[in-house]
Amino acid sequence: MKKALLVVDVQNDFCSRGALAVKEADSIIPVINKYIELFEKKSLPIFASRDWHPKETTHFKDFGGPWPTHCVMDTFGAEFNCRLKLTSKTVIISKGIDKEKDSYSDFQAFTGGGEAFLDVLKRFNIDELFVCGIATDYCVKASVIDALRYGFKVNVLVDAVKAVNLSSDDGEKALDEMNKSGAVSLTFERVGKIISD
Template sequence: MNSIQLTRDDALLVIDMQVDFLPGGKLGVPKGDEVITPVNRLMRLFASQGLPVAASRDWHPENHCSFTARGGPWPPHCVADTAGAAFSTLLALPGDALIVSKADTADTDAYSAFNGTDLADQLRQRGVRRLVVGGLATDYCVLNTVVDAREHGFEVIIVREAMRAVDVAPGDGERALARMAALGARPAGLDEFAGIPANA
């Protein structure tokens, strides 16, 4: 198939692949660990072609407004500089990856990697026009990031194998995928990328 040829305009954006969002973490996404291998394959592909890789992370203070103690919807998670906020040790992030920290002040939440960050400017400085997106979770931070990416004018490819949903309400993940597609994001499978390395 291999219908997607990467160009100098492309970047990979990996969303919130942190310990607390993986099974066993404080806010683990069901089957979230299944995303690691597909994401690693994409990172190897981009690195092999010298293309940018960006990775977002929640980087919350201890009293963040999204936590239940402050009336938010979530248990404490991804508190800055804790083990739960670290990227999975199985994630093969390249050494020159652009790390984007979000929701890092107590009174502001941010599901999108673009919200309150300079990610759009950083990508434009690198000549990026199209983003390939994967990570956690489909129905929250991936969805909101893709919505903002489209508003910023980036083309977007979403890789279904490389994301999983929370599904607080059954079907949230599928609805999120449909909404992203309706906004112009192109759904794609790993096998559509020319040069994708073997599963490993």
């Protein structure tokens, strides 16, 4: 069984000047790149998810949902931030394609070939995930909670996540909830040691 890195939604619309910009999201990109480099060096799989919505979806305010329009598939806003250094072997999964579902969790995401994320993880023999990205209080949290529910060991890379914080403590609360559900909070130095063991 293997460890893998999961990079959640580091897309233009969630970064500075994006349609749904998360405060200071850009500041975690260099840290995420360090994690990518570490996992790449150890030949461990890297997965990157993206929010990938149709133009009209009940996820958007204009159609009765909670959010401004963001990450519309095949637009600049939905592209990964250009400073994110994904490797050529990174497996990209997309979620939010269903126009009647919010799909915050990466376990509602699929590869371009239509393979569900859970099946991809089984195919790669993954039993432990290291999760970073945007946003702590939405897609990171939903993905972490689902991963724990499916029996994965889950680590949250707390130096490489950022929260929307509609309420100022949403990010803190989300981390609490993830930890109480069984996730372990880690930072780069510790992960480096774990991966090297």
